[in-house]
Amino acid sequence: xxxxxxxxxxxxxxxxxxxIDHKTGIHTRLLDFSRSFNFCVxxxxxxxxxxxxxxxxxxxxxxxxxxxxxxLLHAFLRLHHAKIPTIIVVGNHDNPxxxxxxxxxxxxGNLPLDGFHVIAKPMVVNLVTKSGPINVLCIPWPTxxxxxxxxxxxxxxxxxxxxxxxRAVTAIIQEEARHLDPTVPAVLAGHLTVxxxxxxxxxxxxxxxxxxLFLPSQLAIPPFDYVALGHxxxxxxxxxxxxxxxxxxxxxxRIDFGERKEDKGFCVVTIEKKGVTSHEFIQTPARPFIQIExxxxxxxxxxxxxxxxxxxxxIKDAVVKIVYHVPESMRDCVDLKKIxxxxxxxxxxxxIIPIRKSPVRERRIGAVKTTMDxxxxxxxxxxxxxxxxxxxxxLIQKTLLLAQEENDQxxxx
Numbered sequence: 001x002x003x004x005x006x007x008x009x010x011x012x013x014x015x016x017x018x019x020i021d022h023k024t025g026i027h028t029r030l031l032d033f034s035r036s037f038n039f040c041v042x043x044x045x046x047x048x049x050x051x052x053x054x055x056x057x058x059x060x061x062x063x064x065x066x067x068x069x070x071x072l073l074h075a076f077l078r079l080h081h082a083k084i085p086t087i088i089v090v091g092n093h094d095n096p097x098x099x100x101x102x103x104x105x106x107x108x109g110n111l112p113l114d115g116f117h118v119i120a121k122p123m124v125v126n127l128v129t130k131s132g133p134i135n136v137l138c139i140p141w142p143t144x145x146x147x148x149x150x151x152x153x154x155x156x157x158x159x160x161x162x163x164x165x166x167r168a169v170t171a172i173i174q175e176e177a178r179h180l181d182p183t184v185p186a187v188l189a190g191h192l193t194v195x196x197x198x199x200x201x202x203x204x205x206x207x208x209x210x211x212x213l214f215l216p217s218q219l220a221i222p223p224f225d226y227v228a229l230g231h232x233x234x235x236x237x238x239x240x241x242x243x244x245x246x247x248x249x250x251x252x253x254r255i256d257f258g259e260r261k262e263d264k265g266f267c268v269v270t271i272e273k274k275g276v277t278s279h280e281f282i283q284t285p286a287r288p289f290i291q292i293e294x295x296x297x298x299x300x301x302x303x304x305x306x307x308x309x310x311x312x313x314x315i316k317d318a319v320v321k322i323v324y325h326v327p328e329s330m331r332d333c334v335d336l337k338k339i340x341x342x343x344x345x346x347x348x349x350x351x352i353i354p355i356r357k358s359p360v361r362e363r364r365i366g367a368v369k370t371t372m373d374x375x376x377x378x379x380x381x382x383x384x385x386x387x388x389x390x391x392x393x394x395l396i397q398k399t400l401l402l403a404q405e406e407n408d409q410x411x412x413x
Contacts, residue, residue, distance in 0.1 A: 056091025
């Protein structure tokens, strides 16, 4: 029986909410992600797993700060001290945009230590664990730099190159799978976009056309016993009724409010024997994100309505956003100081945001002056004025009379 941890999308450097911690001088959100990742490492050490598999995106950018590097290195070294081999697959956030530059995880592959396998190009890692051998086919985020682009595609459009990359990676997976020993447990680990995967809130800005796409059926092939994916932030199994499972472990902590309803964690995978695999999703102590929405009623005190909604939520140590909807005819009289005081136990209040529906402007006239005479234009205009409809004919006649007098005066001059 071989057991391992599957995690991904640590995203050290996400500091969009929070503040500087007065004890450490480090941003509270960076501490959140560090706590969640170390919880994952704790589990690996406590269960004495055979190896640790990280499927990409260690940092928010390819240029992490020294503090971010220090925290990640400390966590990975804990695995080394526990004699747990670690496979690190490079993700899209770890890759620099410029050709020739080192990726953000290069340092781990150059440490004079055994047990770190940093994969920047497609390859198979033949790992010998304390419980037996296992083959891990690693597919980092596919780019022009990590694949050999056919000369025919060098000057093609971005869409054509993306399609080419998808086909090239699929061919690599199929070719490597054919050469694997079918009697030895095997895992496919990749930082990839699967067509049926569900994006989280922070990822909905991503456009499918820019990512090389793969079908679950292109990944769930023999002899793999488990497909360990990174890139999408929501935990999901894209092959629930088949074998092997195609699993995104998801991010270890919440990135933004689009992920506030999602559980965050990692997977403990157990290969009991060849062809029999199970996995358990374990939640991390992720920071809660709470969004409170209130639609104000005219007959009730506005501030009290919001305070009542806050009391219904457990906001202690949470990141909180309050949105209140103000009716069109109502004046905004919310006491912001009282709201802020009620949120004192929260870790951070993103904002107290009023939303007022903009009034719909009615179309006044659907007439075109060049195709209608003055009388018809006036008739159409007064039809849109209910309070003037009764005097319509009288007003038209007076207006025409004024127009005639002005015309006569201009002719005399």
